[in-house]
Amino acid sequence: MEVEKTKFSIKNLFKNQIMIPITALIVLILFNLIADPSFFAITFAPNSEGTMVFGGQLVTIIDYGSELALLAMGMTLVTAASGGQDISVGAGIAVAGSMVLKVVCGGNNRPDHMQAPLILGVLAGILVAMLIGAFNGILVAYFKIMPMVATLIMFTAGRSIASWFNNNELPIIVDPEFGYIGNTIPGCPIPSPVLVAILCMVIMALVLKFTNLKLYVQTAGINERSARLNGLNPTVIKFATYVILGVFVGIAGFVKVSRLSTINYNVIAKDIEMDAILAVALGGNALGGGKFSIAASVIGAYVIQFLTMTLYKFDVSSEALPAYKAIVVIILVISSAPAVREFFANRAKKLKKNTAKEVA
Numbered sequence: 001m002e003v004e005k006t007k008f009s010i011k012n013l014f015k016n017q018i019m020i021p022i023t024a025l026i027v028l029i030l031f032n033l034i035a036d037p038s039f040f041a042i043t044f045a046p047n048s049e050g051t052m053v054f055g056g057q058l059v060t061i062i063d064y065g066s067e068l069a070l071l072a073m074g075m076t077l078v079t080a081a082s083g084g085q086d087i088s089v090g091a092g093i094a095v096a097g098s099m100v101l102k103v104v105c106g107g108n109n110r111p112d113h114m115q116a117p118l119i120l121g122v123l124a125g126i127l128v129a130m131l132i133g134a135f136n137g138i139l140v141a142y143f144k145i146m147p148m149v150a151t152l153i154m155f156t157a158g159r160s161i162a163s164w165f166n167n168n169e170l171p172i173i174v175d176p177e178f179g180y181i182g183n184t185i186p187g188c189p190i191p192s193p194v195l196v197a198i199l200c201m202v203i204m205a206l207v208l209k210f211t212n213l214k215l216y217v218q219t220a221g222i223n224e225r226s227a228r229l230n231g232l233n234p235t236v237i238k239f240a241t242y243v244i245l246g247v248f249v250g251i252a253g254f255v256k257v258s259r260l261s262t263i264n265y266n267v268i269a270k271d272i273e274m275d276a277i278l279a280v281a282l283g284g285n286a287l288g289g290g291k292f293s294i295a296a297s298v299i300g301a302y303v304i305q306f307l308t309m310t311l312y313k314f315d316v317s318s319e320a321l322p323a324y325k326a327i328v329v330i331i332l333v334i335s336s337a338p339a340v341r342e343f344f345a346n347r348a349k350k351l352k353k354n355t356a357k358e359v360a
Contacts, residue, residue: 017284021299024282028306032313039313044189049176053189057309065305066197070252071276072301073204074245076285076292080221081234081241082140083289084147085277089249091158092132093269096253098162100125101171101263104178109171114178126250132158133246134239141238155273163265173261182258193255200251204294214292217241221289271322275304278325 032039043055071089078086103124106115114121132154139150173179181192188195208214219227220234227234257263281287282303283296304325311324 017293018296018299020284021282021296021303024303025299025306028303028310032310036313039310047184049184049186051184051186051189053184053191057313059191061302061305061309062194063191064193065302066191066193067252067255068272068275068279068301068305069197069298070200070248070255071245071272072279072283072297073200073294074241074248075276075280076283076294076297077217077241078147078245079277079280079285079287080289080292081217081238082147083221083287084140085273085280085287086133086136086151086242086245087148087273087277088132088136088151088154088158089245089252089276090269090272091155091162092129092246092249093253093256093272094159094162094263094265095132095165096125096129096250097257097263097268098165098265099128100254100257101173102165104173105166105171109166109169111173111175113175114173118178122250122254125254126247129250129253130243130246133242133244133249137239137242140242141235159265162263166263170262170264175261179258179261182255182260192258196251196255200248201294201298208294218291222291274322274325275308276301278328279304282328 039057041056042058044052045055047053075086075089078084100121103116103121104114104118105111108115136147136151136154139145139153140147143150180186181196183192184190185192216227216232216237219230219232220237224234227237252269256268277287279301280297282300283293283298285292285297307325307328308321311321312318316324
């Protein structure tokens, strides 16, 4: 009986959604171990400020993957509730980051020190990102516009709005305190974005555990009519997910500008929306809405960053990266298609029957 329970639990484990990104991660790890074991080397040395910090390819993956993980959490909720994706998160990051700089610079694009409390700038950036999320949410939830089309508006106009905030100039903050969250805090060897991402993950986990948010989002995404019959308002739920995504976009926007203490409106977070969507898909979440797993999406985000670093390691140009990621998207879309799943399910049943006959 104990053996049967063990087999049953292992079988269920491999059926778990989270095994999809974990399997992809294991494949990447094995590939790099064979191709170049030095890929996993971790250093502990002083940075330019003299602070002892961890370094290496793995640290870089966890560091930069944290921004993508933030977006993946919000994108997962939006996808689950609305059955679509927000392609404006990159532009939203540009707008949020520009607003942060606008507030802390105080009208002077080259201040010697911050002209306003940093927390005020961060809150302003998050608020602006939430307003963008609310705008997208209204179009999707209340006007019933397809998410891809609705968010295309901000995708097109967002970076121009970000540039307009600072009069088409590139503000620079020389105050070292501004760069702490985007890099490292003195005395802490771990990159600050990692700590920010962990904090957000813990908060999200607590929200999902102690509230009905997950149930509401899944119900709205699976069947709107059923949600209404159960006393829920799917319109409000969809709208709320876009606002929540806006919070994560605002945080990611601050982290982005904090890294460099400046902003380039056309380059910042370029194509990051595609990586966020891919992280959700790699997490095994249905892109048509419904059930979801935040944990799987987060792991998917780090897998995408792992893939990016692996390609860079083998001298793949940045221009060619989208092509490799497109291949991953194609594989995911095809493998998740109902016809393909039905085909493999039927093959497995036939194989099981043949095996049973041979044994008999």
